[in-house]
Amino acid sequence: SFIGKFSTVNPFKIFELKSNQILYKSRNLNNRTVSRSLIPRDYLNSNGIFKVPSQLLSSKRFSHTDLKVPNFDDYRRDSVKNPERSSFESSYGRRLGTYVPITLGIMGAIYGTKVLVVECVRIMSATADVLAVAQIEVKLSDIPEGANYT
Structure with missing residues (x-):
């Protein structure tokens, strides 16, 4: 079963959200902002506060394939x-x-x-x-x- 269909990166791409995960909106943690990341419920206590070290929060991978690479050919010899x-x-x-x-x-x-x-x-x-x-x-x-x- 799933709670709903949601995409954090591309609104047109749909994936299933499993029942042991919740959508956790941004909150300032150790001067880092976790924005709209999927965090398993096992990592949160009953008040919604993290029970795990902050290293686990920064382990989410992001794709940088959409970045436009600058072209400096006009300045090169x-x-x-x-x-x-x-x-x-x-x-x-x-x-x-x-x-x-x-x-x-x-x-x-x-x-x-x-x-x-x-x-x-x-x-x-x-x-x-x-x-x-x-x-x-x-x-x-x-x-x-x-x-x-x-």
Whole structure:
């Protein structure tokens, strides 16, 4: 015998509900909501409260065949769209497109740093007239005491 005909997933699909099961509507249990699940009467006491651990409540399986799988083919590269071909064949070309701009950017940054350092050293170095005066050797014994030499 059965209590009635009912479907929890598809309202158009009908199955028999056995006499030792009842339809139990949603109730908050351990921060989980059991919604319209079939629970045998053996799991409930006379007040309708569960007598079993909460692991048994989460053991109901759900089908995920009705989920629409997203398609990202518009964003994928043409070389990896075919699932029958190995993506290893085009991996060097794909890496090249990533690593070349990064390498050029690093090389430009290194060159810019070199130019900046050379320019700072040139600005802080001694001028030509200071270098010319520094190369002249003068014997101090030839200069009389109290006199100036220019």
